[in-house]
Amino acid sequence: MGSITLKQVTKNFDEVNVIKPLDLEIKDGEFIVFVGPSGCGKSTLLRMIAGLEDTTSGNIEIDGVDATKTPPAKRGLAMVFQSYALYPHMTVRNNIAFPLKRAKVSPAEIESKIANAAKILNLTDYLDRKPGQLSGGQRQRVAIGRAIVRQPSAFLFDEPLSNLDASLRVNMRLEISELHKSLATTMIYVTHDQVEAMTMADRIAVFNAGIIEQVGTPLELYKKPVNKFVAGFIGSPKMNFIDAPQNENANVSCIGIRPEHLTLSTEQGTWTGTVGVIEHLGSESFLHINIEGKGTVTVKADGDCPLKYGDSIFLSAPTDKILKFDKDGLTIR
Amino acid sequence: MATTNSRTLARLMLLPSVILLLAWMIVPLCMTLYFSFIDYNLLVPGEKEFVGFLNYEFFLTDPAFFESFFNTLYLVTGVLLITICGGIGLAILLDQAIWGRNYVRIMVLAPFFVMPTVSALVWKNMLMNPVNGLFAHFAIWLGFEPIDFFAQIPLLSIIIIVSWQWLPFAALILLTAIQSLDREQLEAADLDGAGPFSKFFYIVLPHLSRAVTAVILIETIFLLSIFAEILVTTSGGPGYSSTNITYLIYTQSLLQFDVGGGSAGGIVAVIIANIVAIFLMRLIGKNLEG
Ligand SMILES: Nc1ncnc2c1ncn2[C@@H]1O[C@H](COP(=O)(O)OP(=O)(O)O)[C@@H](O)[C@H]1O
Numbered sequence: 001m002g003s004i005t006l007k008q009v010t011k012n013f014d015e016v017n018v019i020k021p022l023d024l025e026i027k028d029g030e031f032i033v034f035v036g037p038s039g040c041g042k043s044t045l046l047r048m049i050a051g052l053e054d055t056t057s058g059n060i061e062i063d064g065v066d067a068t069k070t071p072p073a074k075r076g077l078a079m080v081f082q083s084y085a086l087y088p089h090m091t092v093r094n095n096i097a098f099p100l101k102r103a104k105v106s107p108a109e110i111e112s113k114i115a116n117a118a119k120i121l122n123l124t125d126y127l128d129r130k131p132g133q134l135s136g137g138q139r140q141r142v143a144i145g146r147a148i149v150r151q152p153s154a155f156l157f158d159e160p161l162s163n164l165d166a167s168l169r170v171n172m173r174l175e176i177s178e179l180h181k182s183l184a185t186t187m188i189y190v191t192h193d194q195v196e197a198m199t200m201a202d203r204i205a206v207f208n209a210g211i212i213e214q215v216g217t218p219l220e221l222y223k224k225p226v227n228k229f230v231a232g233f234i235g236s237p238k239m240n241f242i243d244a245p246q247n248e249n250a251n252v253s254c255i256g257i258r259p260e261h262l263t264l265s266t267e268q269g270t271w272t273g274t275v276g277v278i279e280h281l282g283s284e285s286f287l288h289i290n291i292e293g294k295g296t297v298t299v300k301a302d303g304d305c306p307l308k309y310g311d312s313i314f315l316s317a318p319t320d321k322i323l324k325f326d327k328d329g330l331t332i333r
Numbered sequence: 334m335a336t337t338n339s340r341t342l343a344r345l346m347l348l349p350s351v352i353l354l355l356a357w358m359i360v361p362l363c364m365t366l367y368f369s370f371i372d373y374n375l376l377v378p379g380e381k382e383f384v385g386f387l388n389y390e391f392f393l394t395d396p397a398f399f400e401s402f403f404n405t406l407y408l409v410t411g412v413l414l415i416t417i418c419g420g421i422g423l424a425i426l427l428d429q430a431i432w433g434r435n436y437v438r439i440m441v442l443a444p445f446f447v448m449p450t451v452s453a454l455v456w457k458n459m460l461m462n463p464v465n466g467l468f469a470h471f472a473i474w475l476g477f478e479p480i481d482f483f484a485q486i487p488l489l490s491i492i493i494i495v496s497w498q499w500l501p502f503a504a505l506i507l508l509t510a511i512q513s514l515d516r517e518q519l520e521a522a523d524l525d526g527a528g529p530f531s532k533f534f535y536i537v538l539p540h541l542s543r544a545v546t547a548v549i550l551i552e553t554i555f556l557l558s559i560f561a562e563i564l565v566t567t568s569g570g571p572g573y574s575s576t577n578i579t580y581l582i583y584t585q586s587l588l589q590f591d592v593g594g595g596s597a598g599g600i601v602a603v604i605i606a607n608i609v610a611i612f613l614m615r616l617i618g619k620n621l622e623g
């Protein structure tokens with residue numbers, strides 16, 4: 001069991017409002033990702049759910065029971081911190097055993113739970129080391145191990161991968177996804193990296209300045225962003241925004257086209273531009289093309305794109321892939 | 334300082350100060366060693382003859398030596414105990430977000446700035462005096478017989494005075510250590526179901542072990558040579574009940590103008606200090622390693 005419902009929750013730090021009234025329903029067993037730029041209140045909301053931060057107003061319900069005032073330990077949630085927050089003077093074994101000992105679990109059961117967690121997380125050989133003698137990825141696993149032995153009703157992750165290097169991050173991403181599949185426990189995962197959000201989430205909540213802009217599956221957010229912020233935040237490289245052409249409806253102030261939906265042609269197209277920097281990635285290339293009077297757009301093209309810096313080129317996009325935004329940034333359907 | 338060149342240069346530049354410090358230490362030590370082996374009394378002019386270990390024999394076989402040796406140990410351990418336990422408590426209190434805590438922190442530090450003689454005098458005349466002292470008034474108000482601190486519990490009284498002086502030092506070092514504790518560790522412990530006591534014993538105290546070690550080592554060095562507080566309050570009495578080694582050297586030698594005996598006592602004190610230092614480093618020195 002691990003459904004969490006937020007009802008009109010807000011958070012103020014001494015008069016400064018950080019979370020505006022916010023509703024969210026997290027279903028049991030779901031992997032939900034909170035994504036948004038730095039400082040938009042994701043961590044604060046996660047800490048409120050964990051009970052580490054008071055809720056200024058509104059209610060947090062866990063499994064249908066109001067837990068707004070419940071102390072952290074009683075909520076049955078486990079958190080993995082960005083800094084890992086391992087206990088540095090304890091061995092890995094004791095770190096993982098710590099919550100079990102506090103809960104007065106019998107030594108034999110502790111032993112079997114540690115062995116089990118160590119096996120899942122590949123930590124068996126490191127149980128007698130201290131955190132200081134482990135690599136970043138191993139520390140991360142210990143932090144996860146400490147969380148899973150408690151068998152919480154939900155896991156909370158606060159940017160757990162941001163201290164790891166890029167290749168390790170990809171591995172850990174997979175491991176966490178796999179862990180979610182095997183445990184089938186609710187997970188709330190905070191990140192500022194939309195790639196992590198897109199690859200791991202069942203559902204994504206996009207945050208901006210203390211509000212949730214949109215909640216939906218990764219593909220919903222990609223295909224039908226409700227506004228310009230979500231459209232620009234989801235997808236890599238970022239969506240191109242161009243001022244609306246003259247012939248458009250007066251409501252439309254701006255249009256958005258994803259780099260992968262723009263096609264290049266040497267003969268004809270909607271726009272003309274000059275090729276700028278080309279980023280070759282092997283499997284694909286990103287071209288930065290300067291359109292006269294409209295600014296620079298990014299185009300995703302084949303890996304063996306023959307164009308060179310300074311070439312003139314025509315661009316076009318299928319009309320059903322072009323998003324239209326009004327002057328408030330809302331998507332027009 | 335990576336290349337051989339820069340390292341050699343660094344050593345050369347350090348040389349003058351190292352030589353100066355060495356001379357500063359070695360010269361008096363050698364002179365003391367020399368004096369401790371001769372019969373040298375300021376009241377008896379004439380030949381200063383070599384007497385071997387006679388000065389040491391006199392000092393070490395004096396029954397007062399053992400009493401003052403143990404007094405020294407009691408004094409050091411007593412003050413360490415009070416300042417470490419009190420210091421941890423005070424540090425935790427000062428770490429709380431109380432109103433005006435910056436001012437409170439400065440005020441807590443105040444006793445450290447008071448000279449030992451002055452603070453001992455204040456304690457002797459204003460607090461512990463059996464007739465006029467604050468404690469005496471308080472005892473009478475409660476209907477008790479006032480304690481004559483320096484007659485009844487002389488050593489404990491000195492321990493209390495010295496602890497009062499060193500408590501701020503311990504509290505301050507421990508406070509900075511507590512402040513360097515990662516808050517997320519405490520939050521993780523919160524989530525793991527640790528109560529205040531578990532958090533203190535499993536998270537805070539282990540984190541403080543290094544700072545506690547530093548406080549013990551630094552304080553021990555100074556506490557072995559407590560002198561002014563004894564001179565001002567009890568003068569080592571009654572009998573030898575509040576005499577420590579430092580004070581014994583003073584009474585046995587300087588009061589009798591016996592330079593030879595005093596020097597022997599000084600060397601004994603140096604040896605004791607070194608034994609204590611080695612003992613402490615063995616016992617807790619590993620806490621200081623990274
Ligand atoms: N303890 C605090 N006191 C005051 N302001 C805070 C505190 N914690 C966070 N904030 C502010 O709240 C906002 C949201 O922070 P946070 O939730 O950490 O953002 P992020 O989305 O990057 O995790 C930031 O503007 C931050 O400055």
Ligand SMILES: [Mg+2]
Pocket residue numbers: 042043044159
């Ligand atoms: Mg954050």
